[in-house]
Every structure is written in structure tokens, then in C-alpha cells.
Amino acid sequence: MMRTLTVLFLCLFLAPASTRGADPEYGYPLRSAFGSSIIGTPEKLKPKLPEYVPTRTLELEIFPDRKKPPVFFYDHGLVSTLAYQKKKAPLVFLIASYGASNLSSAQQTLMKTLYQAGFHVITLPSSTHPNFIISASSSSVPGDLTADAVDMYRAMEAAWNAVKHKIEVSDFYLVGTSLGATQAAFVARYDEERQFFKFRKVMLINPSVNLYNSVNMIEALLAKIPGGSNREGEFFNRMLTRFISFYRAGNFVSFNDQFLFAVYQEQLFSNDEAGALIGLSYRVNLAGQIFASDVMTNSGYIVPKNLVLHYTDPLSDYFQVATHLSFFQFFNEYLFPYFRSQNPGLTQDAFIRSQGLKAIDPYLRDNPKFGVITNENDFILAPGELDYLKGLFGPNIKVYPWGGHLGNLEYRDNLAYLVEFLKREGGKP
Amino acid sequence: MNHAIGTLRRGALVALLFTLLAGCATTAANRPAPDVPARHTAAEFRDLRIAYEPDPWEGFNRSMYQFNYYLDHYLFLPVVHGYEFITPVFVQDRVSDFFNNLGEIKNLTNSVLQLKGGETGHTLARFLTNSTVGLGGLFDPATTWGLERRPEDFGLTLARWGVASGNYLVLPVFGPSSARDAGGLAVDGGISYGIYTLADPFRSLDESFTIEAGVATLDAIDTRHQIPFRYFESGYPFEYEMVRFFTRERRELATKK
Numbered sequence: 001m002m003r004t005l006t007v008l009f010l011c012l013f014l015a016p017a018s019t020r021g022a023d024p025e026y027g028y029p030l031r032s033a034f035g036s037s038i039i040g041t042p043e044k045l046k047p048k049l050p051e052y053v054p055t056r057t058l059e060l061e062i063f064p065d066r067k068k069p070p071v072f073f074y075d076h077g078l079v080s081t082l083a084y085q086k087k088k089a090p091l092v093f094l095i096a097s098y099g100a101s102n103l104s105s106a107q108q109t110l111m112k113t114l115y116q117a118g119f120h121v122i123t124l125p126s127s128t129h130p131n132f133i134i135s136a137s138s139s140s141v142p143g144d145l146t147a148d149a150v151d152m153y154r155a156m157e158a159a160w161n162a163v164k165h166k167i168e169v170s171d172f173y174l175v176g177t178s179l180g181a182t183q184a185a186f187v188a189r190y191d192e193e194r195q196f197f198k199f200r201k202v203m204l205i206n207p208s209v210n211l212y213n214s215v216n217m218i219e220a221l222l223a224k225i226p227g228g229s230n231r232e233g234e235f236f237n238r239m240l241t242r243f244i245s246f247y248r249a250g251n252f253v254s255f256n257d258q259f260l261f262a263v264y265q266e267q268l269f270s271n272d273e274a275g276a277l278i279g280l281s282y283r284v285n286l287a288g289q290i291f292a293s294d295v296m297t298n299s300g301y302i303v304p305k306n307l308v309l310h311y312t313d314p315l316s317d318y319f320q321v322a323t324h325l326s327f328f329q330f331f332n333e334y335l336f337p338y339f340r341s342q343n344p345g346l347t348q349d350a351f352i353r354s355q356g357l358k359a360i361d362p363y364l365r366d367n368p369k370f371g372v373i374t375n376e377n378d379f380i381l382a383p384g385e386l387d388y389l390k391g392l393f394g395p396n397i398k399v400y401p402w403g404g405h406l407g408n409l410e411y412r413d414n415l416a417y418l419v420e421f422l423k424r425e426g427g428k429p
Numbered sequence: 430m431n432h433a434i435g436t437l438r439r440g441a442l443v444a445l446l447f448t449l450l451a452g453c454a455t456t457a458a459n460r461p462a463p464d465v466p467a468r469h470t471a472a473e474f475r476d477l478r479i480a481y482e483p484d485p486w487e488g489f490n491r492s493m494y495q496f497n498y499y500l501d502h503y504l505f506l507p508v509v510h511g512y513e514f515i516t517p518v519f520v521q522d523r524v525s526d527f528f529n530n531l532g533e534i535k536n537l538t539n540s541v542l543q544l545k546g547g548e549t550g551h552t553l554a555r556f557l558t559n560s561t562v563g564l565g566g567l568f569d570p571a572t573t574w575g576l577e578r579r580p581e582d583f584g585l586t587l588a589r590w591g592v593a594s595g596n597y598l599v600l601p602v603f604g605p606s607s608a609r610d611a612g613g614l615a616v617d618g619g620i621s622y623g624i625y626t627l628a629d630p631f632r633s634l635d636e637s638f639t640i641e642a643g644v645a646t647l648d649a650i651d652t653r654h655q656i657p658f659r660y661f662e663s664g665y666p667f668e669y670e671m672v673r674f675f676t677r678e679r680r681e682l683a684t685k686k
Contacts, residue, residue: 319670320471
């Protein structure tokens with residue numbers, strides 16, 4: 001579904017960026033930060049992956065006594081996927097990026113790549129995905145890295161308990177993308193306390209250094225819309241009209257790679273417009289998080305308190321409201337008041353500082369267990385944060401010259417590096 | 430005769446389901462509204478809606494969307510999974526190619542009805558290639574040679590001659606559609622049925638009814654097998670709204686080609 005969203009909602013793209021200082025060795029072709037993040041990797045530059053991977057879908061009832069509202073009638077537990085080897089093998093847990101489901105298109109590629117490389121794989125949704133909020137978050141209010149790591153760890157244990165009699169595992173590994181990468185660092189630290197999985201290696205792909213800085217960068221993309229983010233609906237419809245006339249005018253037969261590349265080459269959308277469309281897709285994910293959390297906690301934030309929604313009720317109004325709230329509004333009015341109710345002395349500044357890698361700097365610094373893959377032009381990193389990452393992880397960070405945010409994730413060199421890092425000797429003995 | 434009874438029975442079943450489900454389509458109007466509004470309401474935002482499509486039959490459509498999920502969950506998907514488990518992938522692909530090749534008759538008829546000369550030639554060449562070199566449609570060499578599939582249906586034919594899409598409509602079994610396309614679906618079904626009755630490939634065999642039933646079942650299983658969409662798989666609370674938007678947009682774009 002989210003793949004459909006990415007392709008259709010955001011078939012847009014922008015000016016190829018300047019090639020100054022380019023690394024001629026790196027073959028990923030899209031140099032624009034926004035363009036690459038939207039288009040991803042062209043089909044022929046992805047590695048050849050198996051069409052068929054033996055998998056089992058797990059529906060984990062983590063809180064069996066939890067009552068689920070009728071509007072979420074389809075939710076029967078946390079959905080997770082196991083890809084299994086027939087022999088003893090190491091197992092990798094995969095944590096999805098912001099708002100993504102356990103089998104988003106990036107998760108599927110990573111799962112197949114790691115399966116092909118001989119690993120068992122268990123995929124997990126982001127803790128901000130509605131399924132996690134409904135079925136696996138103890139508070140149903142995700143947004144605190146430390147608390148969410150505990151919930152994620154519980155979900156991993158539940159998944160492991162569901163499969164441990166069926167597969168043979170030698171070691172445990174952990175891989176996360178984007179917000180899931182930052183979270184993986186917190187999950188790994190919690191694992192040192194719990195000592196259950198004892199992760200051997202942890203790979204962070206395009207991590208956020210501080211969640212609030214990253215959200216700031218993304219919300220700033222929406223501010224470029226004429227009239228600001230409160231005119232995002234008008235903006236969306238304008239972009240859609242342009243996109244449709246482009247498709248009609250050309251001799252395209254479907255929304256394939258060829259069409260997307262034409263949109264990119266013709267610069268159908270300016271750089272600011274492409275950035276705003278990325279901001280908009282972020283808001284669409286945020287809307288899911290806000291709605292799911294509000295309904296679960298009956299907070300009366302966008303759905304009236306004590307109103308029992310049924311699946312047949314129209315939800316368009318809630319979608320309109322949820323997509324028009326900025327993250328900061330949601331944070332000030334909903335998230336932070338909840339976190340302070342749990343911890344009365346908490347200040348906003350202290351909380352924001354705790355939401356990033358710097359909060360666990362001593363644990364991460366030069367820890368041989370960790371590897372990082374990121375890009376020079378990843379726009380979720382604030383100024384100075386890339387240098388911070390380089391200092392923090394030393395030789396274990398791989399920085400590609402371009403690729404935007406997760407745009408080059410499926411490029412064959414990137415995936416080969418991931419496998420090589422996990423298989424390399426070292427890490428935790 | 431057997432055909433007629435089968436069709437009648439199926440029609441009656443569908444009509445019954447419609448009636449039952451329309452009855453279940455309760456809406457918020459039947460329940461009292463809470464006194465206190467939420468902190469943020471739609472009235473606050475004076476902006477166009479994102480990915481919006483009018484949906485006058487939303488109550489019915491949402492019930493049907495839900496119904497299709499259950500139908501998938503309890504009937505189609507277990508059968509499809511069983512089929513995928515016992516059949517080698519190679520055989521599954523041959524079955525898909527075979528039924529897709531038969532489907533070219535529908536594409537061809539509708540290209541002709543829309544007076545699309547180029548596309549008619551394209552689809553005819555494709556059909557002939559796959560029926561001969563492709564061993565009666567078991568393989569699809571045409572795609573490899575650049576003759577890709579050009580899907581057409583009677584809904585698109587109606588659109589070609591000026592019929593508007595009409596309201597968004599979620600059909601039982603078939604899923605997201607529109608008033609016009611639901612009519613188109615019935616005509617396409619009628620045409621296939623007519624051609625099939627004329628050809629009647631199994632007429633000389635004793636067990637012709639059993640064989641026909643088997644072929645029809647395999648066709649249905651293969652159809653579901655080829656559609657990757659799973660209701661509620663996204664887990665996104667506004668999946669219905671997103672699917673509605675994309676279905677309408679894609680369809681609208683297809684009518685302009």
C-alpha cells in the first residue's frame with residue numbers, strides 16, 4: 001500500500017542536482033536529494049533477488065486483554081513476517097522506517113536480500129505505524145525512543161517465541177531504517193540490560209540523529225508551499241492536475257520506470273515542490289499515527305471523546321484534520337502533555353534532547369557492534385549532524401555521496417555493503 | 430442447461446448478499462452524537478481536501494469493502510494459499526499466462542468497439558503470437574518482444590462513447606469500481622459467456638459439466654492469485670479513502686488513453 005502511495009501520490013521529481021565534487025565510482029544515478037528519495041532505485045540497478053522466499057505471517061497478540069475499537073476490526077495483533085532458512089542460520093530483526101508497515105517495499109527488499117545471504121529474517125513495523133499503536137504499544141502513544149524501545153523489544157520477544165520451535169538460530173542481528181535505525185540503537189542498548197538476544201551486529205540505515213531536528217527539516221519543506229502548510233490540500237490538487245496532464249500528453253502506457261524517469265528529466269516539479277510533496281507524504285503517515293493514537297486513548301483530540309466509531313462511518317473529516325496538524329502542534333497539544341503526565345518533572349528541552357543518538361552517545365561511541373549507512377545529502381540530518389555521526393562511529397560508517405533519504409537503499413552496492421558488514425568478523429564476541 | 434442453472438444460482442446468491450449487506454450498513458446517524466466536539470475539527474481548516482473523491486454511497490461501499498475482506502479472509506485466500514502451496518511456481522505461471530491469453534479476447538473486442546486501430550492490431554498480434562509460438566497461450570513470448578498487454582474492458586468502451594463514470598461503487602467480490610464499470614463488467618462477462626457457449630470445447634466429453642466447473646474454479650483462483658492487493662494489509666486507518674482515490678484516478682487516466 002505504501003508503495004502505491006509512494007509511486008502514485010508522489011510521482012514527481014525534480015532537477016538533477018549539481019554534480020560538483022561527485023564520486024565517479026558510485027553508480028547510483030539520481031543525484032538530487034528529493035528526486036532520489038521519491039523515485040528510489042531504477043529496477044535494473046537493483047540486485048537480482050529471489051521471486052519466492054519461504055515466509056510465514058505472524059499475528060502477535062501482545063496484550064491479549066486489550067479491547068480494540070470496532071473501527072479497527074481488522075486488527076488481529078501485531079503483524080510481522082518471518083522469512084526462514086531450512087538450516088541453522090543467524091536471524092535478523094528488521095525495524096521499518098517512520099510510519100511504515102512490516103512489509104513496506106523497503107522492508108521486502110531488505111528481507112529478500114538478507115534471506116538470499118543466508119539469514120532468517122523477522123520484519124517489524126515502525127512503532128509509529130497504526131498496527132503497532134493498536135496492538136503492541138503499551139501506552140498507544142509512541143514518540144519516546146526509550147519507551148518505544150521497550151515496546152519494540154517485547155514485540156521481538158513475542159515474535160521469537162512464536163517461531164523458536166520451528167527454526168534453528170545461531171545469532172541475532174538488528175537492522176533499522178530511518179526512524180527505525182535510531183530506534184534500533186535504543187533497542188540495542190536496552191538489550192544490554194535485558195541480555196536476551198545479545199545482538200551481534202546492528203546496522204543503522206539513514207538514521208535520524210535527533211528526531212526533533214529531523215521533523216523540523218521535514219516540516220520546513222511544507223513551509224515552502226505558497227500560503228504555507230495550511231494550503232497543502234490546494235497544493236496537492238494543483239500538483240495532481242499537472243501530473244495528470246503530463247501523463248495524458250505523453251505517449252505513456254503505464255506508470256512504469258520509463259514514465260517516472262521522464263517526469264524526472266522534464267523537471268515537472270521544481271525542487272521546492274518536490275520537497276513539499278515529501279513533506280506531504282510525511283503528513284499522510286502522521287495522520288495515521290494521530291488518528292490511531294487518539295482513538296486508542298479516547299483523548300478527544302480529533303475524534304470526539306466517547307464517540308464509538310464503526311467501520312462504516314465516513315472518516316474523511318478526520319483525515320482532513322489529521323493531515324493538517326503539524327507535528328509540533330501534535331507534540332505540544334498531545335504527545336508532550338502525555339509524557340509529562342507520566343513524568344511530572346519533565347521539561348520540553350530535556351525531553352527533546354533525550355530523543356536522539358546523543359542521549360546514548362557513550363554507549364554508541366566506537367562500539368564495534370554498530371555500522372551506519374547514510375548519504376551526504378540526506379535531508380533529515382541537520383547541519384553538523386553528519387559530522388557528528390562520522391565522529392561517533394569512526395570506521396564503521398559508510399557515507400555515500402548522494403542518495404537522499406533512503407533513495408539508494410535498494411541500489412545493489414548498498415545492499416551488498418549491508419550484507420558484507422553483517423557477515424564481517426567482529427562485533428560482539 | 431447446466432450453465433443456465435449455474436448462472437441463475439450465482440445471480441441469486443449475489444442479489445441475496447447485496448440485500449443482506451445493505452441492511453447491515455448502519456451509519457453514525459443511528460447513534461447519538463457526543464456532546465463535546467473534539468479539540469480539532471474539519472471546520473478549522475479552510476483548505477481543499479487531499480486525495481478526495483465524492484462518495485454518495487459511502488455507507489454501502491464501506492460495508493462492501495468490509496465484506497470483501499471477510500470473503501478473502503475466510504474463503505478466497507485460504508484456497509489461493511492452498512493452490513500456491515501444492516502447485517509449482519512454473520505451473521502457476523503457465524496457468525496465469527493461459528487465462529490471460531483468453532482474456533485477450535475481451536481486450537480485443539473492446540479495442541474494436543472503441544475503434545482503436547493501432548491497439549487492435551497490437552492486441553491481435555499479441556493474441557496470435559501467444560496462441561501459436563506461446564503454445565496455446567501457456568507462455569507469453571509477446572511481452573518479451575515488446576507487445577505488452579493493453580487491458581481494455583467494456584467500462585472503458587462506455588467511457589470512450591461518452592458515458593461518465595457515475596458514483597464510486599465497491600462491488601462484492603470484484604471490489605472497487607463505479608456505476609458505469611459495474612455495467613461494463615456484466616457486459617464483458619456476457620460476451621465471454623457467449624463466446625464460450627458457441628465454442629463449447631468440452632461438448633463431446635461425458636463429464637463436460639465437471640470439467641467446465643473445474644476450469645471456471647481454476648480461473649477464479651488464478652485471478653485472485655494474480656492480484657497482490659490484500660484488504661487492510663496496509664494497516665492504514667484511511668486505507669478506504671486512499672484506495673478510493675487511486676482507483677478513481679487510475680481509471681480516469683485509463684479512459685483518456
